[in-house]
Amino acid sequence: MTHSNSRWRLLAALPIVLLLGGCGTTVLLDNFNTGAIGASPSQPSTGSSTVSGSAVIAAHPQTPASADHWLRLSRTSATQAGGEYIGSFTQNLTKSKVSVDLVGFVPQSAPIMMTVFFEPKAPLPQIPLMHIDLLPNGNIRVNDSQVVGTFKFDNLVGFFINFDLTGSSPTAEILIRGGGTDASTTIAVPVNAANFGLGRVRIVAPFEGVNAPNGSFLVNDIIAIKPD
Numbered sequence: 001m002t003h004s005n006s007r008w009r010l011l012a013a014l015p016i017v018l019l020l021g022g023c024g025t026t027v028l029l030d031n032f033n034t035g036a037i038g039a040s041p042s043q044p045s046t047g048s049s050t051v052s053g054s055a056v057i058a059a060h061p062q063t064p065a066s067a068d069h070w071l072r073l074s075r076t077s078a079t080q081a082g083g084e085y086i087g088s089f090t091q092n093l094t095k096s097k098v099s100v101d102l103v104g105f106v107p108q109s110a111p112i113m114m115t116v117f118f119e120p121k122a123p124l125p126q127i128p129l130m131h132i133d134l135l136p137n138g139n140i141r142v143n144d145s146q147v148v149g150t151f152k153f154d155n156l157v158g159f160f161i162n163f164d165l166t167g168s169s170p171t172a173e174i175l176i177r178g179g180g181t182d183a184s185t186t187i188a189v190p191v192n193a194a195n196f197g198l199g200r201v202r203i204v205a206p207f208e209g210v211n212a213p214n215g216s217f218l219v220n221d222i223i224a225i226k227p228d
Contacts, residue, residue, distance in 0.1 A: 055083035082205030094197030110215025121199030149183030
């Protein structure tokens with residue numbers, strides 16, 4: 001398995017006990033490096049993906065000359081949602097454990113909200129197990145109700161999520177590190193959502209009202225691993 005430079009720089013900052021995934025079956029791997037800048041992304045190495053709205057391959061936000069490409073999702077209209085990416089696993093994981101990692105980057109020049117949903121695969125009802133917002137004020141929020149940390153703009157933001165859907169009390173262990181106050185917490189996953197399993201990651205620049213500013217954020221190195 002190959003990982004981009006950005007991912008390894010981010011992981012190097014973490015305690016070794018918190019390196020999620022490691023061994024297991026990869027059910028989604030998307031690093032965007034095979035697509036040309038300005039084009040729609042190619043299909044991931046493992047799993048499948050779809051995009052809509054303004055979603056194109058972009059240069060590395062900190063090192064533009066790098067061969068490490070990213071996906072840029074933009075909101076270009078004040079009256080509708082922006083770009084959306086859906087990465088689907090090779091299987092829908094019910095009663096399973098799975099780790100999901102990705103890297104985000106929100107420019108200071110355009111601090112729009114970045115939202116990440118964790119959902120079952122279509123055509124199952126789209127009941128999210130959880131969603132996380134990087135807010136324009138620098139807060140990290142879970143399920144619209146709980147602020148769990150902060151991040152900095154113009155900084156790599158690593159999401160490291162461990163789902164345990166094996167028992168009657170499913171949980172999501174969250175670690176998000178992005179130059180501010182780390183988000184490190186475990187939350188309960190609603191049983192009625194967990195029963196549908198986890199099968200995809202949906203990342204969107206959401207509609208925030210007619211007064212919301214336009215802007216972009218970038219994502220990279222989306223990986224989901226089911227432990228053996």
